[in-house]
Amino acid sequence: MTDCREDIGGLLGISYPIIQGGMAWIADSSLASAVSNGGGLGLIAAGSADADFVREALRRTRALTDKPFGVNVMLLNPHADAIIEMLCEEKPAVVTTGAGNPGKYMAALKGAGIKVIPVVASVALAVRLARNGADALIAEGQEAGGHIGELTTMALIPQVADAAPVPVIAAGGIGDGRGAAAAFMLGAKGVQLGTRFLVARECTVSGAYKEMILKAKDTDTTVTGRSTGHPVRVLKNRMTREILSLESDGLSPEEFEQRMAGTLRAAVKDGDVTHGSVMSGQIAGLVKREQTAAEIIEEIFREVKEIYESRAFICGAGRPV
Numbered sequence: 001m002t003d004c005r006e007d008i009g010g011l012l013g014i015s016y017p018i019i020q021g022g023m024a025w026i027a028d029s030s031l032a033s034a035v036s037n038g039g040g041l042g043l044i045a046a047g048s049a050d051a052d053f054v055r056e057a058l059r060r061t062r063a064l065t066d067k068p069f070g071v072n073v074m075l076l077n078p079h080a081d082a083i084i085e086m087l088c089e090e091k092p093a094v095v096t097t098g099a100g101n102p103g104k105y106m107a108a109l110k111g112a113g114i115k116v117i118p119v120v121a122s123v124a125l126a127v128r129l130a131r132n133g134a135d136a137l138i139a140e141g142q143e144a145g146g147h148i149g150e151l152t153t154m155a156l157i158p159q160v161a162d163a164a165p166v167p168v169i170a171a172g173g174i175g176d177g178r179g180a181a182a183a184f185m186l187g188a189k190g191v192q193l194g195t196r197f198l199v200a201r202e203c204t205v206s207g208a209y210k211e212m213i214l215k216a217k218d219t220d221t222t223v224t225g226r227s228t229g230h231p232v233r234v235l236k237n238r239m240t241r242e243i244l245s246l247e248s249d250g251l252s253p254e255e256f257e258q259r260m261a262g263t264l265r266a267a268v269k270d271g272d273v274t275h276g277s278v279m280s281g282q283i284a285g286l287v288k289r290e291q292t293a294a295e296i297i298e299e300i301f302r303e304v305k306e307i308y309e310s311r312a313f314i315c316g317a318g319r320p321v
Protein backbone atom coordinates (compact mmCIF):
# COMPACT_ATOMS: atom_id res chain seq x y z
CA MET A 1 0.00 0.00 0.00
CA THR A 2 2.62 2.57 0.98
CA ASP A 3 4.75 1.46 -1.98
CA CYS A 4 2.09 2.01 -4.61
CA ARG A 5 1.17 5.37 -3.09
CA GLU A 6 4.77 6.57 -3.03
CA ASP A 7 5.71 5.53 -6.58
CA ILE A 8 2.91 7.14 -8.53
CA GLY A 9 2.19 9.81 -5.93
CA GLY A 10 5.81 10.93 -5.98
CA LEU A 11 6.06 10.79 -9.77
CA LEU A 12 2.91 12.81 -10.37
CA GLY A 13 2.69 14.90 -7.19
CA ILE A 14 -0.70 13.47 -6.18
CA SER A 15 -2.00 12.08 -2.87
CA TYR A 16 -3.71 8.91 -4.13
CA PRO A 17 -2.44 6.70 -7.00
CA ILE A 18 -5.58 7.16 -9.08
CA ILE A 19 -6.07 8.70 -12.52
CA GLN A 20 -9.39 9.65 -14.06
CA GLY A 21 -9.96 8.19 -17.52
CA GLY A 22 -9.54 10.55 -20.48
CA MET A 23 -13.09 10.17 -21.71
CA ALA A 24 -13.70 11.94 -25.04
CA TRP A 25 -16.35 14.74 -24.89
CA ILE A 26 -16.76 14.05 -21.16
CA ALA A 27 -13.47 14.68 -19.36
CA ASP A 28 -13.59 18.49 -19.16
CA SER A 29 -12.27 21.14 -16.75
CA SER A 30 -15.09 20.49 -14.26
CA LEU A 31 -14.34 16.78 -13.82
CA ALA A 32 -10.56 17.07 -14.18
CA SER A 33 -10.26 19.81 -11.55
CA ALA A 34 -12.57 17.92 -9.15
CA VAL A 35 -10.47 14.76 -9.41
CA SER A 36 -7.21 16.67 -8.96
CA ASN A 37 -8.62 18.67 -6.05
CA GLY A 38 -9.74 15.33 -4.56
CA GLY A 39 -6.15 14.04 -4.52
CA GLY A 40 -6.04 12.04 -7.78
CA LEU A 41 -4.91 13.04 -11.26
CA GLY A 42 -7.69 14.62 -13.30
CA LEU A 43 -7.49 14.50 -17.10
CA ILE A 44 -8.93 16.65 -19.84
CA ALA A 45 -9.72 14.61 -22.95
CA ALA A 46 -8.78 16.01 -26.33
CA GLY A 47 -11.03 13.41 -27.98
CA SER A 48 -11.63 14.60 -31.52
CA ALA A 49 -11.36 18.32 -30.68
CA ASP A 50 -8.83 20.74 -32.18
CA ALA A 51 -5.86 22.35 -30.44
CA ASP A 52 -7.61 25.64 -29.59
CA PHE A 53 -10.50 23.82 -27.90
CA VAL A 54 -8.07 21.79 -25.79
CA ARG A 55 -5.98 24.88 -24.92
CA GLU A 56 -9.11 26.64 -23.61
CA ALA A 57 -10.09 23.58 -21.53
CA LEU A 58 -6.57 23.40 -20.13
CA ARG A 59 -6.61 27.08 -19.13
CA ARG A 60 -10.05 26.71 -17.51
CA THR A 61 -8.73 23.76 -15.50
CA ARG A 62 -5.73 25.80 -14.34
CA ALA A 63 -8.18 28.38 -12.98
CA LEU A 64 -10.03 25.67 -11.01
CA THR A 65 -7.12 23.80 -9.41
CA ASP A 66 -3.54 24.42 -8.38
CA LYS A 67 -2.94 20.65 -8.30
CA PRO A 68 -1.33 18.67 -11.14
CA PHE A 69 -3.60 17.47 -13.91
CA GLY A 70 -3.11 15.94 -17.35
CA VAL A 71 -4.38 15.91 -20.91
CA ASN A 72 -5.32 12.74 -22.80
CA VAL A 73 -4.56 12.77 -26.52
CA MET A 74 -6.56 10.29 -28.58
CA LEU A 75 -4.16 9.44 -31.40
CA LEU A 76 -6.85 8.78 -34.02
CA ASN A 77 -7.63 12.51 -33.81
CA PRO A 78 -6.54 14.20 -37.07
CA HIS A 79 -5.49 17.26 -34.99
CA ALA A 80 -3.06 15.23 -32.85
CA ASP A 81 0.11 16.88 -34.25
CA ALA A 82 -1.19 20.39 -33.53
CA ILE A 83 -2.45 19.37 -30.08
CA ILE A 84 0.96 17.98 -29.13
CA GLU A 85 2.63 21.19 -30.34
CA MET A 86 0.20 23.25 -28.23
CA LEU A 87 0.81 21.02 -25.18
CA CYS A 88 4.56 21.55 -25.48
CA GLU A 89 3.84 25.30 -25.06
CA GLU A 90 1.24 25.00 -22.30
CA LYS A 91 3.13 22.28 -20.42
CA PRO A 92 0.48 20.38 -18.43
CA ALA A 93 2.06 18.13 -15.76
CA VAL A 94 1.11 14.94 -17.62
CA VAL A 95 0.08 13.78 -21.08
CA THR A 96 -1.57 10.40 -21.53
CA THR A 97 -2.23 8.97 -24.98
CA GLY A 98 -4.73 6.44 -26.26
CA ALA A 99 -5.74 4.45 -29.32
CA GLY A 100 -2.29 4.30 -30.90
CA ASN A 101 1.49 4.52 -30.64
CA PRO A 102 2.74 7.94 -29.41
CA GLY A 103 6.39 7.14 -30.22
CA LYS A 104 6.85 10.06 -32.60
CA TYR A 105 5.74 12.57 -29.92
CA MET A 106 7.83 11.27 -27.02
CA ALA A 107 10.94 13.42 -27.53
CA ALA A 108 9.00 16.68 -27.92
CA LEU A 109 6.81 16.08 -24.86
CA LYS A 110 9.70 14.95 -22.67
CA GLY A 111 11.78 17.91 -23.90
CA ALA A 112 9.02 20.22 -22.65
CA GLY A 113 9.28 18.62 -19.18
CA ILE A 114 5.92 16.84 -19.47
CA LYS A 115 5.46 13.39 -17.92
CA VAL A 116 4.28 11.00 -20.66
CA ILE A 117 2.04 8.06 -19.75
CA PRO A 118 0.79 6.17 -22.82
CA VAL A 119 -2.15 3.77 -22.66
CA VAL A 120 -1.07 0.36 -23.94
CA ALA A 121 -3.02 -2.82 -24.59
CA SER A 122 -0.07 -5.16 -25.24
CA VAL A 123 3.35 -6.06 -23.83
CA ALA A 124 5.10 -5.29 -27.14
CA LEU A 125 4.03 -1.63 -27.20
CA ALA A 126 4.65 -1.30 -23.45
CA VAL A 127 8.27 -2.42 -23.80
CA ARG A 128 8.86 -0.21 -26.84
CA LEU A 129 7.47 2.91 -25.15
CA ALA A 130 9.26 2.27 -21.85
CA ARG A 131 12.54 2.13 -23.84
CA ASN A 132 11.47 5.28 -25.64
CA GLY A 133 11.17 7.27 -22.37
CA ALA A 134 7.60 6.76 -21.10
CA ASP A 135 7.50 7.78 -17.41
CA ALA A 136 4.82 5.19 -16.64
CA LEU A 137 2.30 3.15 -18.61
CA ILE A 138 -1.44 2.73 -18.33
CA ALA A 139 -2.20 -0.90 -19.21
CA GLU A 140 -5.85 -1.08 -20.17
CA GLY A 141 -7.80 -4.32 -20.40
CA GLN A 142 -10.78 -4.93 -22.64
CA GLU A 143 -13.24 -4.52 -19.75
CA ALA A 144 -12.78 -0.76 -20.27
CA GLY A 145 -15.27 1.51 -21.98
CA GLY A 146 -14.58 3.12 -25.34
CA HIS A 147 -11.78 2.01 -27.65
CA ILE A 148 -10.30 -1.28 -26.42
CA GLY A 149 -7.61 -3.87 -27.11
CA GLU A 150 -7.82 -7.66 -26.95
CA LEU A 151 -6.50 -8.69 -23.53
CA THR A 152 -8.29 -8.63 -20.20
CA THR A 153 -6.96 -6.58 -17.30
CA MET A 154 -6.27 -9.77 -15.31
CA ALA A 155 -3.98 -11.12 -18.05
CA LEU A 156 -2.45 -7.82 -19.22
CA ILE A 157 -1.31 -6.16 -15.96
CA PRO A 158 1.11 -8.78 -14.60
CA GLN A 159 2.63 -9.35 -18.04
CA VAL A 160 3.22 -5.63 -18.62
CA ALA A 161 4.46 -5.19 -15.03
CA ASP A 162 7.05 -7.94 -15.56
CA ALA A 163 8.18 -6.72 -18.98
CA ALA A 164 8.30 -2.93 -18.65
CA PRO A 165 10.76 -1.26 -16.24
CA VAL A 166 8.42 1.66 -15.41
CA PRO A 167 5.42 1.93 -13.06
CA VAL A 168 2.22 0.41 -14.46
CA ILE A 169 -1.22 1.89 -13.88
CA ALA A 170 -4.08 -0.57 -14.35
CA ALA A 171 -7.25 0.33 -16.23
CA GLY A 172 -10.34 -1.56 -17.38
CA GLY A 173 -12.90 -3.11 -15.07
CA ILE A 174 -11.87 -1.29 -11.90
CA GLY A 175 -14.76 0.34 -10.05
CA ASP A 176 -14.07 0.17 -6.34
CA GLY A 177 -11.45 -0.65 -3.70
CA ARG A 178 -11.65 -4.37 -4.43
CA GLY A 179 -10.73 -3.82 -8.06
CA ALA A 180 -7.95 -1.39 -7.11
CA ALA A 181 -6.51 -3.80 -4.52
CA ALA A 182 -6.63 -6.62 -7.08
CA ALA A 183 -4.75 -4.43 -9.58
CA PHE A 184 -2.07 -3.70 -6.97
CA MET A 185 -1.78 -7.46 -6.33
CA LEU A 186 -1.19 -7.95 -10.07
CA GLY A 187 1.74 -5.53 -9.96
CA ALA A 188 0.12 -2.19 -10.75
CA LYS A 189 1.30 0.90 -8.87
CA GLY A 190 -1.81 2.90 -9.63
CA VAL A 191 -5.28 2.64 -11.13
CA GLN A 192 -7.24 4.53 -13.76
CA LEU A 193 -11.03 4.66 -13.55
CA GLY A 194 -13.41 6.03 -16.14
CA THR A 195 -16.88 4.57 -15.66
CA ARG A 196 -17.05 5.30 -11.91
CA PHE A 197 -16.16 8.97 -12.54
CA LEU A 198 -18.90 9.24 -15.19
CA VAL A 199 -21.39 9.59 -12.36
CA ALA A 200 -19.30 11.99 -10.29
CA ARG A 201 -21.35 15.02 -9.30
CA GLU A 202 -18.85 17.24 -11.14
CA CYS A 203 -19.10 15.19 -14.34
CA THR A 204 -21.05 17.27 -16.87
CA VAL A 205 -22.21 14.35 -19.05
CA SER A 206 -25.97 14.41 -19.82
CA GLY A 207 -28.37 13.25 -17.10
CA ALA A 208 -29.69 10.49 -19.39
CA TYR A 209 -26.14 9.10 -19.83
CA LYS A 210 -25.55 9.08 -16.04
CA GLU A 211 -28.94 7.45 -15.49
CA MET A 212 -28.11 4.68 -17.97
CA ILE A 213 -24.80 3.95 -16.21
CA LEU A 214 -26.52 3.85 -12.81
CA LYS A 215 -29.16 1.41 -14.12
CA ALA A 216 -26.75 -0.84 -16.07
CA LYS A 217 -26.35 -4.53 -15.27
CA ASP A 218 -23.23 -6.66 -15.64
CA THR A 219 -24.18 -7.87 -19.14
CA ASP A 220 -25.33 -4.54 -20.56
CA THR A 221 -22.21 -3.60 -22.56
CA THR A 222 -21.33 -4.74 -26.05
CA VAL A 223 -18.56 -3.95 -28.54
CA THR A 224 -19.17 -2.15 -31.82
CA GLY A 225 -16.55 -1.81 -34.55
CA ARG A 226 -14.84 -5.18 -34.15
CA SER A 227 -15.39 -5.88 -37.85
CA THR A 228 -13.78 -2.59 -38.91
CA GLY A 229 -10.73 -2.70 -36.63
CA HIS A 230 -11.79 -0.04 -34.08
CA PRO A 231 -13.57 -1.94 -31.30
CA VAL A 232 -15.45 0.34 -28.90
CA ARG A 233 -17.27 -0.82 -25.73
CA VAL A 234 -20.66 0.82 -25.21
CA LEU A 235 -23.94 0.17 -23.42
CA LYS A 236 -26.43 -1.77 -25.53
CA ASN A 237 -29.20 0.34 -27.10
CA ARG A 238 -31.09 0.71 -30.36
CA MET A 239 -27.98 2.11 -32.09
CA THR A 240 -25.83 -0.91 -31.12
CA ARG A 241 -28.51 -3.35 -32.28
CA GLU A 242 -28.64 -1.63 -35.66
CA ILE A 243 -24.88 -1.21 -36.11
CA LEU A 244 -24.05 -4.78 -35.05
CA SER A 245 -26.61 -6.07 -37.53
CA LEU A 246 -25.08 -3.90 -40.28
CA GLU A 247 -21.60 -5.09 -39.28
CA SER A 248 -22.65 -8.72 -39.60
CA ASP A 249 -23.98 -7.84 -43.09
CA GLY A 250 -20.48 -6.65 -44.05
CA LEU A 251 -20.63 -2.86 -43.55
CA SER A 252 -17.44 -1.25 -44.94
CA PRO A 253 -15.13 0.74 -42.60
CA GLU A 254 -16.10 3.96 -44.46
CA GLU A 255 -19.83 3.28 -44.08
CA PHE A 256 -19.23 2.41 -40.42
CA GLU A 257 -17.39 5.69 -39.75
CA GLN A 258 -20.15 7.64 -41.47
CA ARG A 259 -22.88 5.88 -39.50
CA MET A 260 -21.08 6.42 -36.16
CA ALA A 261 -20.08 10.07 -36.69
CA GLY A 262 -21.53 12.28 -33.97
CA THR A 263 -23.02 9.43 -31.94
CA LEU A 264 -20.80 9.94 -28.86
CA ARG A 265 -21.52 13.66 -28.83
CA ALA A 266 -25.27 12.92 -29.16
CA ALA A 267 -25.25 10.76 -26.01
CA VAL A 268 -22.90 12.98 -23.99
CA LYS A 269 -24.24 16.43 -24.85
CA ASP A 270 -27.82 15.92 -26.06
CA GLY A 271 -28.70 12.97 -23.83
CA ASP A 272 -29.73 10.86 -26.84
CA VAL A 273 -28.97 7.48 -25.30
CA THR A 274 -31.17 5.67 -27.84
CA HIS A 275 -29.27 6.60 -31.01
CA GLY A 276 -26.00 7.72 -29.38
CA SER A 277 -22.85 5.88 -28.27
CA VAL A 278 -23.02 5.42 -24.50
CA MET A 279 -19.41 4.38 -23.92
CA SER A 280 -19.02 2.45 -20.67
CA GLY A 281 -16.86 -0.18 -19.06
CA GLN A 282 -18.10 -3.59 -17.96
CA ILE A 283 -18.00 -2.41 -14.34
CA ALA A 284 -21.04 -0.11 -14.85
CA GLY A 285 -23.19 -2.69 -13.04
CA LEU A 286 -21.26 -1.87 -9.87
CA VAL A 287 -21.81 1.88 -10.09
CA LYS A 288 -24.92 2.65 -8.12
CA ARG A 289 -24.81 6.26 -6.91
CA GLU A 290 -23.65 9.73 -7.71
CA GLN A 291 -20.92 11.05 -5.41
CA THR A 292 -18.40 13.85 -5.61
CA ALA A 293 -15.06 12.94 -7.18
CA ALA A 294 -13.37 13.42 -3.80
CA GLU A 295 -15.87 11.04 -2.12
CA ILE A 296 -15.24 8.43 -4.81
CA ILE A 297 -11.46 8.62 -4.34
CA GLU A 298 -11.62 8.55 -0.55
CA GLU A 299 -14.07 5.64 -0.53
CA ILE A 300 -11.92 3.56 -2.89
CA PHE A 301 -8.77 4.00 -0.83
CA ARG A 302 -10.65 3.39 2.45
CA GLU A 303 -11.74 0.08 0.93
CA VAL A 304 -8.21 -0.72 -0.25
CA LYS A 305 -6.87 -0.03 3.23
CA GLU A 306 -9.50 -2.29 4.82
CA ILE A 307 -8.62 -5.11 2.41
CA TYR A 308 -4.91 -4.75 3.08
CA GLU A 309 -5.40 -4.68 6.84
CA SER A 310 -7.70 -7.71 6.94
CA ARG A 311 -6.95 -10.28 4.24
CA ALA A 312 -3.25 -9.52 3.79
CA PHE A 313 -2.75 -10.12 7.50
CA ILE A 314 -4.68 -13.40 7.45
CA CYS A 315 -2.75 -14.71 4.42
CA GLY A 316 0.54 -13.51 5.93
CA ALA A 317 -0.16 -15.45 9.09
CA GLY A 318 -0.57 -18.60 6.99
CA ARG A 319 -4.03 -19.34 8.30
CA PRO A 320 -6.78 -20.55 5.97
CA VAL A 321 -8.87 -17.66 4.64
Ligand code: TUI
Pocket residue numbers: 024047074076097098099100101119120121125140145146147148149230232279
Ligand atom coordinates in the same frame (compact mmCIF):
# COMPACT_ATOMS: atom_id res chain seq x y z
O1 TUI B 1 -8.37 5.50 -26.19
C1 TUI B 1 -9.01 4.83 -25.41
N1 TUI B 1 -10.34 4.87 -25.36
C2 TUI B 1 -11.15 5.63 -26.15
S1 TUI B 1 -10.66 6.73 -27.31
C3 TUI B 1 -12.24 7.06 -27.70
S2 TUI B 1 -12.72 8.16 -28.93
C4 TUI B 1 -13.01 7.11 -30.22
N2 TUI B 1 -14.17 7.22 -30.78
C5 TUI B 1 -14.47 6.44 -31.81
C6 TUI B 1 -13.58 5.51 -32.30
C7 TUI B 1 -12.40 5.34 -31.69
C8 TUI B 1 -12.09 6.15 -30.62
C9 TUI B 1 -13.07 6.34 -26.92
N3 TUI B 1 -12.43 5.56 -26.06
N4 TUI B 1 -8.39 3.99 -24.54
C10 TUI B 1 -7.01 3.81 -24.54
C11 TUI B 1 -6.63 2.62 -25.32
N5 TUI B 1 -5.64 2.60 -26.15
N6 TUI B 1 -7.24 1.43 -25.30
C12 TUI B 1 -6.56 0.63 -26.15
C13 TUI B 1 -5.55 1.39 -26.68
C14 TUI B 1 -4.53 1.03 -27.61
C15 TUI B 1 -4.75 0.06 -28.57
C16 TUI B 1 -3.73 -0.25 -29.46
C17 TUI B 1 -3.31 1.68 -27.54
C18 TUI B 1 -2.31 1.38 -28.43
C19 TUI B 1 -2.53 0.41 -29.37
O2 TUI B 1 -1.50 0.11 -30.20
C20 TUI B 1 -1.59 0.34 -31.55
C21 TUI B 1 -0.23 0.28 -32.16
O3 TUI B 1 -0.01 1.09 -33.08
O4 TUI B 1 0.60 -0.55 -31.73
